[in-house]
Amino acid sequence: xxxxxxxxxxxxxxxxxxxxxxxxxxxxxxxxxxxxxxxxxxxxxxxxxxxxxxxxxxxxxxxxxxxxxxxxxxxxxxxxxxxxxxxxxxxxxxxxxxxxxxxxxxxxxxxxxxxxxxxxxxxxxxxxxxxxxxxxxxxxxxxxxxxxxxxxxxxxxxxxxxxxxxxxxxxxxxxxxxxxxxxxxxxxxxxxxxxxxxxxxxxxxxxxxxxxxxxxxxxxxxxxxxxxxxxxxxxxxxxxxxxxxxxxxxxxxxxxxxxxxxxxxxxxxxxxxxxxxxxxxxxxxxxxxxxxxxxxxxxxxxxxxxxxxxxxxxxxxxxxxxxxxxxxxxxxxxxxxxxxxxxxxxxxxxxxxxxxxxxxxxxxxxxxxxxxxxxxxxxxxxxxxxxxxxxxxxxxxxxxxxxxxxxxxxxxxxxxxxxxxxxxxxxxxxxxxxxxxxxxxxxxxxxxxxxxxxxxxxxxxxxxxxxxxxxxxxxxxxxxxxxxxxxxxxxxxxxxxxxxxxxxxxxxxxxxxxxxxxxxxxxxxxxxxxxxxxxxxxxxxxxxxxxxxxxxxxxxxxxxxxxxxxxxxxxxxxxxxxxxxxxxxxxxxxxxxxxxxxxxxxxxxxxxxxxxxxxxxxxxxxxxxxxxxxxxxx
Amino acid sequence: xxxxxxxxxxxxxxxxxxxxxxxxxxxxxxxxxxxxxxxxxxxxxxxxxxxxxxxxxxxxxxxxxxxxxxxxxxxxxxxxxxxxxxxxxxxxxxxxxxxxxxx
Numbered sequence: 001x002x003x004x005x006x007x008x009x010x011x012x013x014x015x016x017x018x019x020x021x022x023x024x025x026x027x028x029x030x031x032x033x034x035x036x037x038x039x040x041x042x043x044x045x046x047x048x049x050x051x052x053x054x055x056x057x058x059x060x061x062x063x064x065x066x067x068x069x070x071x072x073x074x075x076x077x078x079x080x081x082x083x084x085x086x087x088x089x090x091x092x093x094x095x096x097x098x099x100x101x102x103x104x105x106x107x108x109x110x111x112x113x114x115x116x117x118x119x120x121x122x123x124x125x126x127x128x129x130x131x132x133x134x135x136x137x138x139x140x141x142x143x144x145x146x147x148x149x150x151x152x153x154x155x156x157x158x159x160x161x162x163x164x165x166x167x168x169x170x171x172x173x174x175x176x177x178x179x180x181x182x183x184x185x186x187x188x189x190x191x192x193x194x195x196x197x198x199x200x201x202x203x204x205x206x207x208x209x210x211x212x213x214x215x216x217x218x219x220x221x222x223x224x225x226x227x228x229x230x231x232x233x234x235x236x237x238x239x240x241x242x243x244x245x246x247x248x249x250x251x252x253x254x255x256x257x258x259x260x261x262x263x264x265x266x267x268x269x270x271x272x273x274x275x276x277x278x279x280x281x282x283x284x285x286x287x288x289x290x291x292x293x294x295x296x297x298x299x300x301x302x303x304x305x306x307x308x309x310x311x312x313x314x315x316x317x318x319x320x321x322x323x324x325x326x327x328x329x330x331x332x333x334x335x336x337x338x339x340x341x342x343x344x345x346x347x348x349x350x351x352x353x354x355x356x357x358x359x360x361x362x363x364x365x366x367x368x369x370x371x372x373x374x375x376x377x378x379x380x381x382x383x384x385x386x387x388x389x390x391x392x393x394x395x396x397x398x399x400x401x402x403x404x405x406x407x408x409x410x411x412x413x414x415x416x417x418x419x420x421x422x423x424x425x426x427x428x429x430x431x432x433x434x435x436x437x438x439x440x441x442x443x444x445x446x447x448x449x450x451x452x453x454x455x456x457x458x459x460x461x462x463x464x465x466x467x468x469x470x471x472x473x474x475x476x477x478x479x480x481x482x483x484x485x486x487x488x489x490x491x492x493x494x495x496x497x498x499x500x501x502x503x504x505x506x507x508x509x510x511x512x513x514x515x516x517x518x519x520x521x522x523x524x525x526x527x528x529x530x531x532x533x534x535x536x537x538x539x540x541x542x543x544x545x546x547x548x549x550x551x552x553x554x555x556x557x558x559x560x561x562x563x564x565x566x567x568x569x570x571x572x573x574x575x576x577x578x579x580x581x582x583x584x585x586x587x588x589x590x591x592x593x594x595x596x597x598x599x600x601x602x603x604x605x606x607x608x609x610x611x612x613x614x615x616x617x618x619x620x621x622x623x624x625x626x627x628x629x630x631x632x633x634x
Numbered sequence: 635x636x637x638x639x640x641x642x643x644x645x646x647x648x649x650x651x652x653x654x655x656x657x658x659x660x661x662x663x664x665x666x667x668x669x670x671x672x673x674x675x676x677x678x679x680x681x682x683x684x685x686x687x688x689x690x691x692x693x694x695x696x697x698x699x700x701x702x703x704x705x706x707x708x709x710x711x712x713x714x715x716x717x718x719x720x721x722x723x724x725x726x727x728x729x730x731x732x733x734x735x736x737x
Contacts, residue, residue, distance in 0.1 A: 610733025613658050613666075620654060 001051060001067040004085055007044045007095060008134035010037050011127040018124035027119035028110075034123035035106040038130065042099035052092045053496055061501035064088040064204060069140055078199055084140035086203060089497040090280055090354055094137035097361045098270050100484075102130045104477035105265040108369050111473035112261055112376060122162060122259070129155035133270050137277060141201035142191050142235075145278070149187070149242070152274065153180050156266050160258040172254035179251040183241020190234030193227060207284040214289050225292075232290045236279060236297055243275025243330050246304035250558055252327055256319040260375060263319060264368030268326050269361035276333045276357055283350060283499065287342045298338025298429075302436060305331025307556065309443035313450065314542075314552045317381045318371050321451050322364070325407065328444060329360050335437060336422040339429035340499060347499025348428065351506075352421030355493045359414035362488055363406040366481035370400040373474055374455060377467035383451070388460035392467040395475045397456050399482040404452045406485045408445035408520045416517070417489035417506075423516050424509040438516055442523040449527035459534045642683040649676035663717045663727040667710065674706045 014037045018030050025033075055063065069084025106126060113122055132151035139145035154177075161173030195201050197220075198213045205213065220227040239245075244252035255267050266272070279286065279297060286294050305328045312324035333353045340349025373396040378385055390397040406413035409420065419441060427434030469475065494504030530538050542549040551557065649672050656669030678699045685695025721727050 608736050610736035611730060612732070613729055616654075617658050620658070 001048060001065060001087065003044060004048050004087065004095075004138070005068055007041050007048070007099070008131050008138070010041050011131035011134065013037075015124050015127040015131060018120050018127065022120055022124075025120055027115075030120040030123050031106075031110050031113075034127055035103070035110065037127070038099065038103045038106045041130070041134075042103045045095040045099040048087070049092050049096050052087055053089075057501075057503075060503070062089050063501075066140055066204070081143050081201065082141055083144050085138045086140040087138070089501065090277065091137045093354065093358060093497055094277060095134065097358055098130065098133050098137065101265055101269040101361055101365045102126070102133075104365060104369070104481060105261045108264075108372070108474050108477045109259075109261045111471040112372055113259060114471075116259075118162070122159075125155055125158045125162070126262075126265070129159065129266060129271075133274075136274060139203070141203060142195070142206070142282075143201045145281075146184075146187065146191055149238070149274065150184065152271050153177060153184070153242075156180075156255070156271055159262040159266060160255045162259055162262065163257070166257070168254075169257040172251075172257040176251040176255045179248055180241045183248050184238050186234040186241070187238020190231045190236075190238065193231035193234065197227065197231070203281060206282065209284050209288060211288065226290075229290045229293055232282070232286055232293045233296060235282065236275075236293060236300075239275030239278040240300060241275070242278075243272050243334070244304075244327050245275065245300050245331070245334065246307050246327075247558065249304060249308065249327050250562055253320050253323045253555070256317070256323050256381075260319065260368060260372030263323070264365045264372065267323065268364040268368050272326060272330055273333070273357050273361065276330060276337065276353060279334070279337050280350065280354060283337065283340070284342060287340070294338050294340075296338075298335050298433070301331045301334025301336075301338055302433060302440075303331075304328070305335065305440050306436065306443075309440045309447065311552055311555050312447040313443065314549060316383045318374065318383060318386075318451060318455065319368075319381055321447060322367055322371060325367075325444065325448065326364055328440065329356070329364065329407070332419065332422050332437065332440070333357055333360070335433070336425050339425050339433070342499050345504075347504065348421060349425035350499035351494050351497060351504050352418060352425050354497045356415075356418035356422055358493070359406070359418045359485070359488050362481055363403040363413075363415055363485045366399060366403040366478060366485055367407070369474070369478055369481065370396050370403065373470040373478065374400075376470050376474070383454040385461050386455045387458040388456070389467060390456040393456075393469050395469060395478060399478040400456070401452065402482045402485055404448045407448050408524060409441055409516055410445075410520060410524075411513075411517065412486070412489060414485050414488035416513075417508075418493075420508065420513045420516055421506065424512045427509075427512055434512075438519055441516055442519045445520040445523035446527050449524045450531050453527060453531035457532050639683055639687040642679065646676040646679040646683070649673075649679070661728055661730065663720070663729055663732075666729060667713050667717070670713075671706065671710065674702065678702050 014034055018025070018034060021030075052065070057063075065087045067085055067087065069082055072081050072083045074080040106123075109122065109126070113119055116122065129152065132148045132155055136145055136148035136152055139148060157173050157177040160176050161169050163169045191201075194206075197216045198206065199216075200206065200213070214228060218226075222230055225233075237248075241248045252267060252272065256263055258267075286297070308324040308327035308331060312321050312328065315321045315324060333356050336349040336353035336356065338349070340353065341347055342350075373393065374386065374389065375381060377389070377393060377396075380386070402413065406415035409416045411417075423434060423437055423441065426437045492506065494506045498504035529535075554560070653669045653672030653676065656672065657666055660666050660669060681695040681699045681702070685692065689695070717727055720732065724731055
């Protein structure tokens with residue numbers, strides 16, 4: 001399967017071509033180059049998936065294949081960095097997800113970004129992102145993953161700041177980059193710790209379940225936790241940063257300043273699930289060596305999920321609602337991983353998490369692309385400028401509804417199946433957690449339908465011109481993704497991806513399934529009652545709990561808290577004294593030295609008169625003095 | 635009558651310091667050159683005297699003196715040439731006017 005290397009080399013070449021030729025190409029030429037290449041990549045990814053999954057299992061387990069790998073950097077015998085391609089169920093699944101969503105976004109952008117300044121640059125960055133994301137998922141070792149991890153961060157930064165003349169976009173791109181970089185510091189420390197004790201970067205060795213690898217770390221503790229727990233928790237910190245887990249989530253809502261298709265690709269479907277993918281990739285290590293970190297992951301996931309769901313209920317910017325919904329859904333995936341076991345039916349959570357990752361990527365990309373079509377029509381992100389759009393945007397309306405039903409967990413849409421598996425896994429782990437997650441699922445249904453009704457129903461607001469349906473290039477991806485969303489739930493996902501590579505047959509847990517559907521229907525009914533027609537109830541509810549409403553609207557003051565910590569505490573009390581020390585003590589001592597030298601030089605330069613005889617006189621006198629001293633002391 | 639080594643050394647010391655005195659106090663470049671010659675000759679004299687009295691069976695001191703005389707002749711020739719050039723440029727050969735090199 002050596003041809004898999006093409007899947008991610010082609011986008012790189014496209015990036016170089018579009019980036020270097022730049023404005024020499026006509027916009028639509030560069031757009032079609034990017035889209036065509038991505039189409040080829042998607043095709044290759046499908047072929048890879050078909051070939052991979054049709055291979056016979058070895059001892060009932062799906063094999064891990066490394067079709068290509070080479071040594072990239074060799075420092076010492078033990079310390080070398082390899083690059084390569086690793087194919088196993090989750091990486092093949094990610095290849096399919098990434099190329100599909102990316103292809104849809106490429107096609108969609110042909111319409112959405114039409115006539116924008118920097119169209120070629122946009123496509124170049126999209127290719128760069130696709131390349132890095134594909135490199136990330138096929139990484140054979142954790143260091144290669146880290147390299148592509150950073151590349152993904154850079155391309156996300158470039159794309160969020162695409163409208164670089166807009167100050168909010170620039171600020172958002174910086175915020176995203178700095179927050180994720182901060183998290184990646186933890187990731188790097190984790191990698192160093194892990195590889196220091198295990199002497200390897202390779203995923204194959206790390207996840208082989210061989211506990212002798214970790215024997216060196218045994219007994220080493222730091223601040224009451226074993227060093228392996230620290231390493232794995234730090235690695236999770238990197239994943240939490242990319243996946244916008246609480247409290248590192250603050251960059252994702254702001255990242256919505258980027259073009260909407262970018263949000264669909266990067267901040268909904270692919271990059272933000274990199275953290276989930278990382279945890280899944282290292283899952284055997286988490287489960288066998290550091291089960292306490294898995295509990296941490298579950299808790300962080302649940303807290304994030306709840307927090308984001310509550311905040312999403314009161315946001316008025318449609319992209320922000322979707323952003324918080326994404327955070328919440330990724331929380332679901334993290335929880336599922338956190339409660340999962342490794343073998344047999346205990347691996348339900350792992351399978352459910354990957355399944356949800358797959359279905360979520362499809363319907364969330366659909367939601368974002370739909371939101372893009374709406375924004376395209378009314379030129380605003382605010383819900384109050386929308387309403388009653390179902391007459392004008394029929395295709396968008398239907399596809400958006402499909403996605404809303406899917407994310408709410410209504411059968412037979414895909415979200416129902418994956419979310420149901422997650423809920424079943426959490427109930428099996430602990431009923432309290434299960435009930436919490438069911439409540440969050442209800443909130444999800446509520447805020448999604450609040451969004452839906454506010455956009456497509458309710459009172460029409462005045463428009464500058466009549467909104468019209470988006471062009472074919474934009475509706476086509478919507479329809480495609482909607483079809484996938486409808487049918488993806490019927491994929492026997494457990495046969496392809498499971499925690500230990502053995503086939504896993506999904507059984508619906510009927511109690512959980514029925515109760516979760518009932519809860520979702522109740523939530524949707526509540527949203528229908530409140531938002532389908534203009535009703536004073538939501539305003540009255542907000543007025544009844546002004547503090548709570550305001551706090552949720554301001555996202556529970558997380559941004560303010562961050563600003564307080566960074567500006568007030570770190571900048572004022574740590575950075576400023578250090579800056580003072582640098583300016584006055586370090587620079588001061590060097591400047592002082594230079595000043596003294598200069599003054600002394602000015603003072604003694606009169607001695608050099610140019611009169612040879614004077615010099616000789618000085619030489620003579622000093623000789624006499626030296627001679628006298630020598631005679632005196634000897 | 636045997637002349638002691640110290641007498642020679644006294645004469646050469648007087649010559650040496652006379653040379654130094656002249657070097658420092660004379661204003662004319664030619665006089666300074668003559669003072670240098672005095673210093674050189676006093677040193678030559680020391681060589682010969684030490685050779686004659688301390689190592690009478692060896693000849694290094696004498697030959698070294700010959701070299702020194704030869705080299706001082708060259709040096710004088712160069713110095714005279716420099717002095718002539720200086721005269722052509724600034725129309726005098728006063729040492730106090732020669733301080734251009736400090737800049």
